[in-house]
Amino acid sequence: MRHHFSRAILRSSCAAAALCTTQVQAADFDPKAAFAVQPLPDGVNVYRSSSGAPGPGYWQNRVDYAITARIDATARTLTATETVDYTNNSPDALPSLWMQLDQNIYRPNSRAAVTGGGRRGRGGAEHSDGYAIASVEVQRGKVWVKIPFVVSDTRMNLRLDQPLKGGGAKLKFRITYHYAIPGVWGGRNSWLDTPNGTIFDIAQWFPRMAVYDDLRGWDTLPYLGSEFYCEYGDVDYAVTVPADMIVAGGGVLTNAAEVLTPLQRARLAKAAGSDATVMIRTPEEVTRDSARPASKAEKTWRYHFANTRDVAFSASRAFVWDAARMNLPGGKTALAESVYPIESAGDAGWGRSTEYLKDSVERFSQRWFAYPYPTAWSIAGGSTGMEYPGMAFDGIQDKGKELFWITAHEIGHTWYPMIVGSDERRDAWMDEGFNTFIDTFESDEFKGGVFGPKRDSEYAPGGGNPVDEILPLLADRDAPPIMSYPDVMGEKYRHSVSYFKTALGLRLLRDVVLGPDRFDPAFRKYTTDWAFKHPSPSDFFREMSSESGEDLSWFWRGWFFNNWQLDLAVTNIAYTDGDPAKGADITLESRDKLVMPAVLEVKYADGHATRIKLPVETWMRIRPVIAAPAGRISSVMLDPDHLLPDRDRSNNGVVP
Structure with missing residues (x-):
């Protein structure tokens, strides 16, 4: 929700008064680190603009597929011929092409089987031979010419007989193949017997083009269990079944x-x-x-x-x-x-x-x-x-x-x-986290919230306050930052980091930092600008900062690039010249590395209260001092609505 508060006066030095005896030195907090420039992984150029939108020279390759397939329900196999029309819109000539062979993850000697990265279909009897590639042919005029290919785990390199020029040149080739459909252990591609027949769920069922982009050329990360990065185009497919x-x-x-x-x-x-x-x-x-x-x-x-x-x-x-x-x-x-x-x-x-x-x-x-x-x-x-x-x-x-x-x-x-x-195989948070974020609104709104709230916490799913549920993760010194390869995170942290922490971070950014009136248009513009395109994390960070009108380097650093904790504290209340009628100075402190804007609620002995909105710049000072209006204070509380993931709420309030 969006709050409106009275204007605060931020002072950089303390009034002459004794500090509360509960004060603790903020040894872990350094404003220079919290507010330093945050370098982003990918630079600005003609392809990707400083605003985070696609640049004037942005290009993207295209792939159209025509597939004829047949399922043998008795043998539980899929046989197919796939014709690919590939358009090279890049400025580069391509001497070879790379394709993704996801079915090969089920081979007993796949990289996923060895590393444990794949979550299903590994080891024991639960494996298959993956793709059996019968032939690869390139069309040259009216003739189909066989070309050599090399299979490397879940990837295949097609050795072209002549380079494919850039700038929109096209190539047509076809692949004939078959594979054994895994049982339910296949997870994403499976068959399952039911009382009235077998259900065949068929996915990752045809060799797909790897992405060739402006960031790293061919993106050929092997398939270890994390998901996908694919080019856009049309798919015509015919499936013959009983x-x-x-x-x-x-x-x-x-x-x-x-x-x-x-x-x-x-x-x-x-x-x-x-x-x-x-x-x-x-x-x-x-x-x-x-x-x-x-x-x-x-x-x-x-x-x-x-x-x-x-x-x-x-x-x-x-x-x-x-x-x-x-x-x-x-x-x-x-x-x-x-x-x-x-x-x-x-x-x-x-x-x-x-x-x-x-x-x-x-x-x-x-x-x-x-x-x-x-x-x-x-x-x-x-x-x-x-x-x-x-x-x-x-x-x-x-x-x-x-x-x-x-x-x-x-x-x-x-x-x-x-x-x-986005590239799920490198940046799972850009799909799982974003999607979990939009889920929260659907759960809150369907039939008046009958199935809500849902925040996808590992620690109290569908239960308590998510800013408390994230605290064990933030306190875990082994927890990876969001900006980590999902296969490196491992299953222990995959959900809590990519899903929950990312989604909660976006809710904090929307509900606490920016407000819906700035966040929503920025997020919609990012979605529209990159629809059917390939954004990087840097594009997202730049576009949200640019469109929201806020330098969010401190937020990206603390929440995405690091797993920092937040601990804001009230350390002292001092009346000006000892007289409540002259107002008071309230001394605050950040005791850990993460910073956030906050709300300071001041309650008075006569029963009224005032709220002071503290911008994130408050923490550019080691111990900021906030001027409170005149009156005898009965209590002071930081974050009275419990919106922040503050690791120690016992120091958020002071009673004189």
């Missing part, structure tokens, strides 16, 4: 007449105009042949997904299916859809999934950036708690507030990092 399966895919289904019954198509048309959830395939119909397409051994589902950095889908004969209209800014609409097995149905469980999905997308669109895609999916299967553009993979057993929370969180990733395409 005829009785439903395929829920990102993008637009382009051959509905071939794969859906007339009744299903009519229900989808009704859902497109309905704010209430409409059943497309009921639980009763799941086990009835009459609700399935005409009998053929297989059917091919065709989808087109425009301007996306990735795509995923799920396929099963077990799916119940429902949908509803989403109302977006500017009078636009899209379709919220959920698929789930019969055992998850009902209002206590997945029967409300589409309601949660619809509400989340509508609110995120109104507050931050309009949802750009025609559909949004929530899918119950074996790949739980994972996200792809316009798609959330969640748990079959999820229900109530847990289903609401995970639905909002996973579809929220469509904004960060699917629309704002």
